[in-house]
Amino acid sequence: MALKQVSSNKCFEGFQKVFEHDSTELKCKMRFGIYLPPKAETGKCPVLYWLSGLTCTEQNFITKAGFQQAAAEHGLIVVAPDTSPRGCNIEGEDESWDFGTGAGFYVDATEDPWKTNYRMYSYVRDELPKLINANFPTNPERMSVFGHSMGGHGALILALKNPGKYKSVSAFAPICNPMQCQWGKKALGGYLGSDVSKWEAYDATQLVKSYPDSRLDILIDQGKDDQFLSAGQLLPDNFIAACTERKIPVVFRLQQGYDHSYFFIATFINDHIKHHAKFLNA
Amino acid sequence: MLKVKETYCTISNLLPNTQYEFWVSALNASGISPPSERAVYVTAPSPPIIKSKKIRSCENAALVCWESGDVNPVDSYTVELSKLTDEENGNTITESIVGIPNCEALIHLQPAQSYRICVKALNLAGSSERSEPVLIHTTGTYFCLNEDTAHPLLAILDDGFTIACDELENLECDLPVYDNSFTRCIGILGSLIPFPGKHYWEVEAEEDTEYRIGVAFENTPRHGYLGANNSSWCMRHIITPSRHKYEFLHSGMTPDIRITVPPTKIGILLDYESYRLSFYNADIAQHLYTFNSHFQHYVHPCFALETPGTLKVHTGITVPPWTTLL
Numbered sequence: 001m002a003l004k005q006v007s008s009n010k011c012f013e014g015f016q017k018v019f020e021h022d023s024t025e026l027k028c029k030m031r032f033g034i035y036l037p038p039k040a041e042t043g044k045c046p047v048l049y050w051l052s053g054l055t056c057t058e059q060n061f062i063t064k065a066g067f068q069q070a071a072a073e074h075g076l077i078v079v080a081p082d083t084s085p086r087g088c089n090i091e092g093e094d095e096s097w098d099f100g101t102g103a104g105f106y107v108d109a110t111e112d113p114w115k116t117n118y119r120m121y122s123y124v125r126d127e128l129p130k131l132i133n134a135n136f137p138t139n140p141e142r143m144s145v146f147g148h149s150m151g152g153h154g155a156l157i158l159a160l161k162n163p164g165k166y167k168s169v170s171a172f173a174p175i176c177n178p179m180q181c182q183w184g185k186k187a188l189g190g191y192l193g194s195d196v197s198k199w200e201a202y203d204a205t206q207l208v209k210s211y212p213d214s215r216l217d218i219l220i221d222q223g224k225d226d227q228f229l230s231a232g233q234l235l236p237d238n239f240i241a242a243c244t245e246r247k248i249p250v251v252f253r254l255q256q257g258y259d260h261s262y263f264f265i266a267t268f269i270n271d272h273i274k275h276h277a278k279f280l281n282a
Numbered sequence: 283m284l285k286v287k288e289t290y291c292t293i294s295n296l297l298p299n300t301q302y303e304f305w306v307s308a309l310n311a312s313g314i315s316p317p318s319e320r321a322v323y324v325t326a327p328s329p330p331i332i333k334s335k336k337i338r339s340c341e342n343a344a345l346v347c348w349e350s351g352d353v354n355p356v357d358s359y360t361v362e363l364s365k366l367t368d369e370e371n372g373n374t375i376t377e378s379i380v381g382i383p384n385c386e387a388l389i390h391l392q393p394a395q396s397y398r399i400c401v402k403a404l405n406l407a408g409s410s411e412r413s414e415p416v417l418i419h420t421t422g423t424y425f426c427l428n429e430d431t432a433h434p435l436l437a438i439l440d441d442g443f444t445i446a447c448d449e450l451e452n453l454e455c456d457l458p459v460y461d462n463s464f465t466r467c468i469g470i471l472g473s474l475i476p477f478p479g480k481h482y483w484e485v486e487a488e489e490d491t492e493y494r495i496g497v498a499f500e501n502t503p504r505h506g507y508l509g510a511n512n513s514s515w516c517m518r519h520i521i522t523p524s525r526h527k528y529e530f531l532h533s534g535m536t537p538d539i540r541i542t543v544p545p546t547k548i549g550i551l552l553d554y555e556s557y558r559l560s561f562y563n564a565d566i567a568q569h570l571y572t573f574n575s576h577f578q579h580y581v582h583p584c585f586a587l588e589t590p591g592t593l594k595v596h597t598g599i600t601v602p603p604w605t606t607l608l
Contacts, residue, residue: 214543217568224538243542244525249568254538275569278604 003135006031012072013038016062021131025123026085027116032128033062034136039075046142046167046280047132048273050080051124051158053149054183055102058082061148064262070270074277079132081124083150085117098183099190105178106154107202109191118191121202125158125165144276148172148265149228150183152220156204156239159218160211168279170219170272172265173226176239177205183233205235208242218243218250219275221268223258285309299327299352299405327356327403327410330385334416340423340477341393341600347386348401348413356403361387362412366396388476391420394600422599423481425583431471431504433464436587443595445470447587467507469586471498472595476580481552482605483583484564484596487519489544491591494518494531497552497559497581508586510534515573517548517561520588530561530571541570551605552581560605567604 006018014037023030039045048071050061061067061080071078084104090113093100104120133140144167147155152174159169178184179199188199200206220236228234236252243250258264284291296302301324308315328351338345350356359382379387391397396419400412427438427445437446447468464470475481485495494508496516502508509516509531518529518536526544529536541563549564560572585593 217566240540240542247543249563249566250540250542251568251570252540252542254540256538278569282604 003131011035011068014040014068014072016068018058018062023085023123023127025119025127028085028088030085030123031058031082033058033078033080034132035062035068035071035078036136037072037075037077040077040137044137044139045075045077046144047077047079047129047138048276048280049124049128049143049145049155050078051106051145051147051151051154052080052083053147053151054083055097056083056151057102060262064266065269066266067269067273070273070277074273074281076273076277076280077132077136077138079128081128084120088117090114090117096186099186103150103187105150105184105187105191105202106157107188107191110198111191111193114191120154121158124154125162142167142280144168144280146170146172146272146276147174149234149260150175152176153178153184153204156218157202157207159216160204160207161201163212163216167282168217168276170221170275172221172268172272173223173228173234173260174204174220174236174239175234177203177235179203179206180235180238181233182231205238205242208239208246208248211246211248214247214249216248217275217279218248219272220250220252221264221272222252222254223260223264224254224256225258226260226264228260296325298325298410299354299356299403300325324405324407326407327405328352329411329413330359330401330403332399332401332413332416335426336473337416337418338425338473338476339391339418339420340475340479340481341420342479343391343477344389344397344399344418344420345386345476346389346399346401346416346418350385350403351410351413352403356405356410358382358404359385359387360402360404360409361389361399362402363389363391363397363399365392366398366417391418393420395420419598422597422601423475423477423483424597425473425475425483427585427595428462428471428473428582430462431464431469433466433468433470433586436464436468436470438470439592443597444592445585445587445595446592447590449590462504464504464586466505467494467586468588469494469508469584471500471502472583472585474500474580474582475552478554480555480601482599482601483550484599485548485550485585486594486596487546487548488591489526489546490521490589491593492518492520492588493591493593494584494586494588495548495550495593496531496561496584497550498584499579499581502584508584509536514584515559515575516584516586517571518588519544528570530573532573532575537571539571543568545570549602549605550583551601552583554580562605564602567602 109118152171305317330348403410498514502513545563549562551560
């Protein structure tokens with residue numbers, strides 16, 4: 001698979017790069033950001049995958065979150081893919097900001113006209129790591145995942161559906177129970193059809209109920225003044241209740257005064273990087 | 283007065299650490315001579331008694347204090363320490379610290395060793411016998427619980443490290459109260475941790491025990507509740523009708539945090555250098571919360587119960603590696 005470098009900027013003695021490639025899962029050109037810490041020049045590093053939220057591209061996280069200093073300090077490669085396939089010319093893909101372009105929801109769609117291209121779940125779980133491991137100095141056994149909002153949902157479902165694959169998981173303001181919120185119902189209905197039982201496989205609160213062991217250590221930060229929290233789109237209480245029942249260790253922090261934005265992410269990103277470094281560098 | 287025929291005499295049963303004057307007179311049929319010049323001798327002191335219950339130590343140092351064996355002051359003390367090894371002659375003295383003016387010494391030690399420590403008192407006459415030795419293990423930070431700070435309803439069990447509260451009735455009635463004890467919060471302080479660097483200890487609690495555990499300054503108000511003022515920091519666990527509730531209190535404020543797996547063994551890391559106090563679920567190495575505070579003074583570990591129950595404190599634990607990052 002050929003990678004084309006789109007940009008490269010030196011940052012905290014490492015490099016923040018953006019690459020483009022032809023994706024076989026998504027059948028279109030896809031971009032991703034990758035931060036290579038200084039340690040990557042001389043040795044293999046663990047990889048931390050970041051999944052962005054609705055309307056984002058591969059740019060938002062790498063320019064706004066301010067994670068590079070902590071990533072450099074802890075010797076972690078950080079990969080940030082785009083949030084959906086682009087330029088596929090599917091009718092209706094640009095109609096709303098919470099469905100279609102920029103809103104892949106990290107599922108493998110089964111409905112037309114989405115099922116050919118909208119396979120973000122398989123892209124993030126299989127194609128992207130394979131590509132990263134083949135082209136960069138990675139330690140393939142050491143992989144973790146985190147994200148924001150829709151990406152937080154993506155991170156949680158990837159970790160819960162693949163026990164043991166990710167060493168750690170964390171999230172900022174995740175959509176915890178898409179089956180029960182407006183965003184989720186629209187997206188899951190559109191990509192997977194009206195049979196609600198098919199949605200369960202992509203809902204973190206549902207997946208927790210049948211998670212086989214309890215060796216996951218989850219950190220979640222949620223802004224208390226997040227408009228989407230009060231609008232009932234995120235539903236963390238449902239996820240916490242399910243984790244309490246199943247004895248899955250979670251530390252959930254409700255942060256006073258913080259909203260849904262990258263200002264919130266930037267404030268707590270260091271805590272999340274340290275959380276992952278503890279497991280990735282152990 | 284002793285009568286002897288020889289020109290020498292041995293006098294025994296003298297008091298230790300005491301100055302004596304001796305003089306001799308000669309006696310014959312005609313009478314007694316004027317007394318000789320006086321000879322002044324001081325007897326050597328008694329060996330000191332180390333206060334073994336009050337020893338505090340960590341991986342790098344120990345604070346040992348003792349009582350003088352005598353009423354009168356001595357000139358100085360000497361501490362002798364020997365590192366215990368597996369060899370036959372493991373009792374060779376490896377270090378002496380001389381000229382100690384008071385009854386305590388801060389001794390620098392190496393981690394993960396065992397030491398035998400004695401103290402000797404010195405005066406003009408020389409040195410006392412060695413005191414009874416104490417053993418110090420530098421596996422981790424050791425402290426004990428200060429009985430005189432305990433709330434009247436709080437009992438320390440025989441092992442010295444488990445605290446228990448049987449009932450919350452009779453809270454208002456006249457119970458014996460010491461000047462230094464907690465009066466409202468059913469709490470107790472551990473001994474001061476006066477060593478720089480990192481210190482780690484664990485507290486075992488049943489799932490249904492409500493508690494406050496953390497650290498406090500010496501002068502934390504005894505009429506107050508741990509965490510409600512600016513001289514104490516603690517993790518608080520209470521049970522509401524719907525769930526376990528956790529607070530991390532300082533100056534009466536707490537962040538809003540939910541924890542899904544109630545810890546039954548809480549690890550507490552005190553890091554004077556990095557200015558932090560961290561709490562962990564030690565059974566699963568899960569980080570719960572960290573206070574970032576520039577402690578202006580050394581602190582005491584503190585413990586309190588809010589329901590009948592017990593808390594068991596474990597000390598002397600090496601700082602676990604999974605605490606280093608967070």
